[in-house]
Amino acid sequence: MNLQQVAPDPRQERADDRAQDRRLVADATRELARRTRFPVAFGGLVENGVARMTAFHGTHTDALAGLSVRAERGLGGRAMVELRPRMTGDYRTARQITHDYDVYILGEGIGTLIAAPVIVDGVARGVLYGGAWGRWDIGGVAAAPAVQVADDLAKELARRDDARRRLAQANAPVVDSLSAVQREELRESYAELRAISKSIDDAAIRERLAEVERRLAALSGIAEAPRTEPIPQVRLSPREIDVLARAGLGETNAQIGALLGLREATVKAYLSAAMAKLDASTRHAAVAQARKWGLLP
Template identity: 55%
Template sequence: MPTVTAAPDADLIAQAVGRLTARTRYPVAFGGMLRDDGVHVTAVSGARTHNLDALVVQPGRGLGGRAVIETRPRLTLDYRTAKGITHDYDRMVLGEGIATLFAVPVLVEGAPRAVLYCGSWGQAPADRVAAGPAFAIADEVATELRIRDEVDRRLARIPHSDRTTVSAATQEELREAYAQLRQISASVKDPALRMRLAEVEHRLAALSVDDAPIELDIALSRREIDVLACAALGSTNAQIGSALGLKEATVKSYLSAAMAKLDASTRLSAVARARRAGILP
């Protein structure tokens, strides 16, 4: 299990570092998010010592710092004698006994947001077979960060006033944001982020619920709520399927199941009943 210290997005980095040692040929992995003063290492996996714990790498310094500045992966097969980098972090890296070190920046919209490192105590292969999994994991982290950015952007737009003051226009925007968040959530792999999305969705739904919401002795599945949220915006079955990556027949099946559970004869009445129950905003 990776060694983890508290930091923003530390859970995401810890999961990525764990995957690096599981899916690459490198026995040591570590990584961290980029902040104002550098890359803060918050997760280490496979290390024999604690020399890498809480390492902070400044942009332009060391192998990872070069990867940040150049926004591309950097590799050295012999860290001790590498001439293309500064050696500010020799005590930490060489203290761990690392010879080969591979640094991969995590890029979001072309900008570095984190750095993932793979290392070995002896010289390791540097071919695409060895590097490919590291690239894939960096892309996975970048995808999660893009989703988090979108969630934060939408969170900032949620009104904090009492629900009775929410205008009709704002309410329609909330409903659109809710449907889009459901679509985003369907593609999220990070359990912590999925939980955060669920909390946001609950907040959005609660903004529109009546003072005396109806109580339903049923539970809609996640996909049934997904298709209802899209249907609430007036989307056709084909449009819902395109948005959620489902076949049109599958969308129809989910809608039928939701309508039956809600005791509704049409999708519009199902949406209305779901809103009164606080399931949809």
């Protein structure tokens, strides 16, 4: 087991996920422009309750940069609330929407605009826009392909969400799904295997038993849990692990000695050495620290 291994930073993983999602939005805006023939297309996903525009295609200016759309506000905000596309052939005079974002839309010179919500599991995850300079007769000819592109994006986002959930479940510590009784049985089995391996002379069999021990230890999932700091380099001897594993089951020094074929004083010496390495003042604290650092299941 590599004690220096540190789990990936969750913040970096979230940043990577956002970057992947934004690439999908960029692809969708280009596809919307291709299918609808709108010269301008832009879009973004909801982050912290606001749809932040991150992808732009065919713009003549930087006027749309920084556009963030809130629910119910503007054409896109209304589309996200109503969960259906909204459109206008004359944005400047449109009365059915608020004009919170005129500085962005009119700044780019857009007169015709369509907004198609990206709906995942009945919730608007974002919005895609198609626009043109001047007035167009939009109708269903442009609306249908815009909605299809938004639907395709929604399906891809849903697939990614499902994949991320499955990955998170696969990486979740197994110990979380074990009952207290099952955890104790796992630890007893681990300790018993270590005791058995000491009585076997065949090196090949002992190595196979050691592999089973490592797999049992890995079932706890502790070594894979997110860490805020690197694990100290602590190396316990095989005998120190043996006595700690049995101490973790609540056995006395005398019982441990009888099971491992050691004198009680020798057991005490191994425990003291392990406690010193783990910077623990008691045997119970040493066991807890060893489990925290993935040295015991």
